[in-house]
Amino acid sequence: MNHYTKFAGRFAVLLHELQGRQAVVIGHQRPDGDCIGSQVGLCRVLRSQGIDAVCMNPDPVPRRIKFLIGDTPFFQRDELPAGDRLALFTDCADHGRAGEKVKALYPAPQACFDHHVSNVGFAKRNFVDTGSAATAEVLAGVxxxxxxxxxxxxxxxxxxxxxxxxxxxxxxxTSKRVFQLCAELVARGASPARAGQELFERESVGKLKLLEHYLSSLKFECEGRACIGILPAGIFEQVGATVEDTEGLVDYARSIEGVEVGVLIEERPGMMKASLRATHSSYRIDTVASQFNGGGHANAAGLNYPATLAEFYPQLVAALGRRLAEVDAIRQ
Amino acid sequence: MNHYTKFAGRFAVLLHELQGRQAVVIGHQRPDGDCIGSQVGLCRVLRSQGIDAVCMNPDPVPRRIKFLIGDTPFFQRDELPAGDRLALFTDCADHGRAGEKVKALYPAPQACFDHHVSNVGFAKRNFVDTGSAATAEVLAGVxxxxxxxxxxxxxxxxxxxxxxxxxxxxxxxTSKRVFQLCAELVARGASPARAGQELFERESVGKLKLLEHYLSSLKFECEGRACIGILPAGIFEQVGATVEDTEGLVDYARSIEGVEVGVLIEERPGMMKASLRATHSSYRIDTVASQFNGGGHANAAGLNYPATLAEFYPQLVAALGRRLAEVDAIRQ
Structure with missing residues (x-):
């Protein structure tokens, strides 16, 4: 079965070009599961083909995805031993996604494997399929x-x-191909249970306490179309949580039936930090965040705004109300 | 490809036996996604083969999985028009899982499709594969x-x-076969995004309030290896939740790092209802549930036990402690 017919010849040429050379597989800043998974997968396959490849990332590998690395040679940017390595970028929509320093170190990428819609192909050999769910999907198929x-x-x-x-x-x-490839990966030793265990079964008590507080604070605004929860100042110390533990909290507000925009406000001394999530990218929720020095994606945005909660909250609700009215007007 | 070679002949015989007859596809009390999905799937396939089949369940179909039914004839127990229907049970580990009334109405089940380890085959034609992840997996394969x-x-x-x-x-x-079958189901029109949307993006406020209460009640037992949360009597009315809103709550307890068994206790007048979840099937947590009139899967079991919380809680903790010690002994 051929998953990516268009890439077959190109990949054979790439392997040929890498023979006898050193390679470095580079991922993006603040790496996620697809970034690290793709780096590890590509690096190991290159090594299995006799190529001296290593992985490098500008940032540390997050705790919960460290288990993917195994015995793969993996370096943080400034720890990579000097050498004349050909650079292969994975899961990077553009050359700068690994940071300007890495871009300067590797000005002529040999290859790029990606699935982001904004990727215009910045390497010599590009394996970019924007119809794929993940860079790891492209790699598995190839x-x-x-x-x-x-x-x-x-x-x-x-x-x-x-x-x-x-x-x-x-x-x-999530396509037919996604499931076909996962079947093949399981046949070759991937454990869905292990992945689930490492990623979702290692919650901290602090994180669940934070969730409890967030849920207890939820309030509906804009006739139930917005749902806002607040983490008060000092809560992290109180429950033994870290700022990373806020990940995913705002999704609880957004997932309520009828809610179109979910908000998480973190109260900090003299500063309001907020995360906004809309149910669809048509909400352009980044235009709300930008009114408070923020920005982001059309359905996921954030802001840091110097104000007290008493000042910020009504302003935010008003801005959300205006945006929802605009969305209604566009729809009509 | 043959997914369930052992069932092929038996299924042909069943279809033959059902020709010209009326059939009713029965699921278990408090139905979940696999129960309703299996009922709908089997019923529709029987109808496509010219068999007059309908679905019946002792309980209402939960709000979030109603979208599965479409134009499938689906009745609650007492609404099913009278008739001489051959009974096919799906996702029922035993004859009584659809309730004693249904058992009495259909004393001689024609067929049973299931994947529960405790199913000993109570029907004339049994399609029970305990190595399968879901009854719907067995059906899709067949x-x-x-x-x-x-x-x-x-x-x-x-x-x-x-x-x-x-x-x-x-x-x-979650096996290779699971993904292979999902690829085939997506190819035939299943939408993973729709399933995700209906199941996880339509939360009720009551459910989140229930989650908040559950999180606030969590206690560690057995040296942190078990985590138990309690929903007190009256909580459903207090927060505007239904019993179906308890689904998934126990996973929060089990997902905490270091916890091997998560428990949800629902306090009812004169009755304790509990759900037990282990991180792995080697825990055979059904053997703990069976000490309190319960049963289920090796890693997911439930029970209903006539007792007060004060009587039940220490007994449960002791039983969990004994089981964890047994697991330790087996591992050594």
Whole structure:
């Protein structure tokens, strides 16, 4: 079966070009599961083909996805030993996604593997498929098409990349091919249970306490179309949580039936930090965030605004109300 | 490809036996996604084969999985028009899982489709595969093996059954076959995004309030290896939740790092209802539930036990402690 016919010849040429060379597989800043999974998967396959490849990321690998690395040589940017390595970028929509320093270090990328819609192909050999759910999906398909054998660590890394970038198989990008490739990855040793365990079964008590406080604070505004929860100053110390533990909290507000915009406000001394999530990108919620020095994506935005809660809250509700009215007007 | 070779002949015989007869596809009390998905899937395939089949369940279909039904004839127990229908049970580990009244109405089940480890085969024709993640997985495999065409509503029902009973593809039962079958179901019109939207983006305020109360009640027992939360009597009325809103709550307890068994206790007048979830099937947590009139899967079990909380709680903790000690002994 051919998953990516268009990439087969190109990948054979790339492998040929890399023979006898050193390579570095580079991922983006603040790496996620698809980034690390793709880096590990590509690096291991290159090594299995006799190429001296290592991974490098500008940032540390997050705690919960460290398990993917195994015995893969993985370096943080400034720890990578000097050498003349050809650069392969994974999951980077553009050359600068690994940071300006990395861009300057590797001005002529040899290859790029990605699925982001904004990727215009910044490398010599581009493997960009914007119809794919994950970069790891592209890689798994290319490896299987090329009939390259790979080990369980590689399979686990690619599986986890697909699983995280499909939102656990819930995003619209979750295709027949996604499931076909996952079947092949499981056959080669990927463990869905292990991925689930490492990513979602290692919650801290502090995180659940934070969730409890967030839920207890939820209020409906804009006739129930917006739902806002507040984490008061000092809550992190009180429950033993860290700022990373806020990840995913705002989704609870957004997931309530009838709610179109969910908001998480973190109260800080003299500063309001807020995360906004809309149910659809048509809400252009970044235009609300930009009214408070913020920005972001059309359905996921954030802001830091110097104000007290008493000042900020009514302003935010008013801005949300205006935006919802605009959305209504566009729809009519 | 043959997914369930052992069932192929038996299924052909069943279809033959049902020709010209009326059939009723029965699911269990308090139905979940796999129950309703299996009922809908089996019923629709029987109807496509010219058999006058309808679905019946002792309880109402939960709000969030109603979307699976489409134009499938689906009745609650007492609304089913009288008739001489052959009974086919899906997702029922034993004859009584649909309630004693249904058991008495249909004393001689024609067939049973299931994946529960405790199912000893109570019907004339049994399609029980305890190595499967879901009853919907068994059905999808049997239908594909038999080369039976089915529509998108059937595919969506079976997909959703598999998705829910694998815990969104995270339980150890998530096999190569699970993904292969999901690929086929997506090819036949199942939408993973629709399933995700209906199941996880339509939360009620009551459910989140219930979650808040559950989180606030969590206590660690057995040296932190068990985590138990309690929903007190009257909480459903207090927060405007229904019993179906308890679904998934116990997973929060189990997901805490270091916790091996999560428990949800619902306090009812004169009755304790509990759900137990272990991080792995090797815990055989059903053997703990069975000490309190309960049962279930090796890693997910439930019970109803006539006692007060003060009587039940220490007994449960002691039983969990004994089981954890047994697990330790087996591992050594």
């Amino acid at each position: 490896f299987l098409d090329a009939d390259i054998a790979f080990d369980a660590t590689t399979a686990q890394a690619l599986y986890t990349g697909i699983m995280t970038d499909t939102g656990q198989f819930r995003f619209p990008s | 239908f594909l093996d038999a080369d039976i065409a089915f529509d998108a509503t059937t595919a969506q029902a079976l997909y959703t059954g598999i998705m829910t009973d694998t815990g969104q593809f995270r339980f150890p039962s």
